[in-house]
Amino acid sequence: MGAFGIDDILARHVGQEQSLIEILHDIQLRFRHLPQETLAEVAGHCGVPLSRVYSVATFYTAFSFTKKGDTVCRICMGTACHVKGAQLIREEAEKVLGIGAGRTTSDGKYSLEVVNCVGACAMAPVVIVNEAYHGKFKPVELKKLLGRGE
Amino acid sequence: MIRLTIDGRRVESRNGEYLLTLARRAGIEIPTLCHHEAVEPAGACRLCMVEITRPQWNGWSKLVTACLYPAEEGLIVKTSTERVLRTRREVLELLLARSPRAEAVRRLAAQYGILEPKYAVDQEGDNCILCDICTRVCATHVTGAISRVNRGVAKKVATPFDEASDVCVGCMACARSCPTDAIAFSQDGATRAIWGKTFEVVPCTVCGAPTVTREQARWMAQRKGVAEEDFYVCDVCKVAKTGLSCRKVMW
């Protein structure tokens, strides 16, 4: 049986194409990415070619093949946040972490992501660190928030 | 029987075929790039746009893709109104900017009077216009070795992880059906390479001419429940022997 520790995930979902996205969500949640080796097993379980799984995995932004950092900093770039200066926060984050959006620092500690609205628009601009939301955010607060203050 | 008109000509359809089929049958030319007889239509290239209306629409009309729109009773179809032509030209402009070297695109563009693209040309742009014919052909008739990956502008056709695919049988159905010759392959004597994988093309057991790859023969044999060796006879020799074409087996 599977050598990648996803047997229990597969067991939870019926083996059909319809389950594909839910299975990938569960794998992404467990490993913080989709380990390449798991996809063939998922394809077998759902009865679709591997290329189909790959097609789905690359279409949806919820999935990634590289492992996310221990701390994931997400910057909302939704319209409400944009008109309130989200771009400046993004630039500051890129400067502070030294990586572009969508990347993870080489030490694996931080990932920087941009999202399009998390539904907290009334407190725009919004930054989310792991699961914690921070509203009415100012770029200067970022260093402290990420524990990267000089 | 469904009756409608295309460019003023009366046409009939028994089972709601697509407008494109009817137009072509009536000898009316509509350009297409993502249409392929062997697969379901996709509506991706948007070249086959036609304008449809009905008397009771009071002059209102809309553009639809002929490759996907089923015949309907009383429909009035026009294939070359100014609205259709402008849309088509603009689509060709975009394609030309994307794949400036693709022969099929250049030819069509020229037909519509576009010699120089007006938009910024993607100098790195390859010939793939993402018509998705190859992926549909492979998924429908072969093993589904390739698929569309990524989303939006980053979309491309590839094998999983851009690695040599376990299931590609090297049949070349994708490359042969590509309208813009965008799929790279090489064939050197008995060796064929496509999608990063190298295949041995087995010589005909009768005359020695190249037949199919071992993987393709194995795959077809399994699917049809016949012997692998049956496929190692080239078309010419097979016709000579049985009067049947081996091509038929595959398509």
Added chain:
Amino acid sequence: MKQTLATLPVLRAKLKEERSKLRCIMVCCGTGCRARGGMQVADAIRDELSAAGLAGSVPVELTRTGCHGWCEQGPIVTFEPEGVFYTQVKPEKAKEIVASFQSGEPVSKLLFRDTKTKRSIVTYHEIPFYSKQTRWAMRNVGRISPTEIGQYIARDGYKALEKVLSGMTPEDVISEVEKAGLRGRGGGGFDAGRKWRSCRKAKGDVKYLICNGDEGDPGAFMDRSIMEADPHGVLEGMIIAAYAIGAREGFIYVRQEYPLAVEHLGMAIASARENGLLGENILGTGFSFDIRIARGGGAFVCGESSALMRSIEGKPGEPRAKYVHATDRGLFDRPTVLNNVETFINVPLILDRGAAWFAALGTDGSKGTKAFSVVGKVNHNGLIEVPMGMSLKELIFDVAGGIPKGRTFKAVQTGGPSGGCLPEALLDLPVDFDSLTEAGSMMGSGGLIVMDDRNCMVDVARYFIHFLVEESCGKCVPCRDGLKQLLEILARITKGQGREDDLDKIDSLCFVLTEGSLCALGKSAANPVLSTVRHFREEYEQHIKDHFCRAGVCRDLCRYEITDACTGCTLCAKACPVECIAGDRKQVHVIDQSKCTRCGSCFDVCNFGAVEVRSAR
């Protein structure tokens, strides 16, 4: 326990009776308030309540509610039935809050202060942000615990379902919804009853019902609030719709960015099943229907109906041509009805109160109320539900409190990436489906992003096109390659590299997008550009010809200068992130242009209007 048509009314009467005697402290624990410590506030109040030993004659309850739609004031604490309203509550205030709950004396520091009258207001009934609203779709939002089915039932929940299953035929239900004139709240404004009727008529015994909770419009969050705060309302609407069209299976497609909504919906589904309101043999009537949640994968295009259905099928979310309607061949090629969250939550109201009651709200063509997410440069960012037809001006200036910091209104963006920007001259426009479409925008899901003179219209157009470039599925040529070209041109203009013929090219690209695209994402993608070109053409020309961005947004096209009006208050120097403003206290300050990043922080903090935006040249 599984309820039946006979037991449910008894249970409701009992719950009503019990709850009418209760006094409640309600703490908002929606996504926004949680972010600012709502859960900790609730815990602190809980501890304080038990310490105070409030066991007296009147039963007291602490309720954790879902999002009220006014997260900027969060965490929010209210007392019911009095309606006392506390804003920006910290856990340390628990003691004072409990004391005030006992004594009836409000904690003045936690009260909402009206920015115009400078008056503190005790109850939400008197706060214009609430008092000018008509909350029907959001009737339970912030008023109940979303995880307690009993609280929903006590507020007349599942009463409409009870009525429907007690003798109405599916045909009766559809006629009632048709008579009410309910139009879909997800964007297109399609007649819901008509959609249900076509699906009911479609051949086939397997039919599906889907609730669209993808809420992709960035800046809109009414569906999140409703799903988080009143999940049973959505379920009840869906069960009634399923009965009407003859579906046994349904899905709620929720975007994965809304974890709390997924959690609350999941709990609601489970408790509805336990209570015999969902699953086999609903309320003992023999009617069966069940609902599953499908999580989205972070793709805006999956809000589009055919893409959404592909996504539920486990495929990439690529739309299909709609030459065959989903009501004939939708999910798994079966007849399917898809409606938005807010559409469904209106359904129990219509069945309970009657079509005539509903149709009396709103305008001729757009019945009922609509929830708007009014955000951006307004004093009160939040969800505002009003009868259709209220003017934009009333919404923005009266209910949402107008533009902050004395700046001037410039535009309001409605309808998200498919909509457009409307200028001041159109502020008297009534907000309903048809008026907004005529003005070149769209109602969309109800996002209203307000912009002031510090927002650049070319930049806003570029922003939306950038958004769409990233979110286009990439299947068809006009959308995939047309948007890419459009972005290239707009980006150039915002960098001062605009060319004379750019506006013509923009025009051609908008044409091919609108005429040639496969789905509504591409077909409507030109709206943000067309509407800004139409209403703010001189701003484009200023960017292209004069290389000047008057809003001070496009950094290559502006610089900041401090004028003689400077009083030397030093605020700007403190605000500058790169410390390039020099000047002694009470002296006119100076910006070192070589270091300035043109972030505009100085402009925004100056109270004397001494910082000016000038052309970069």
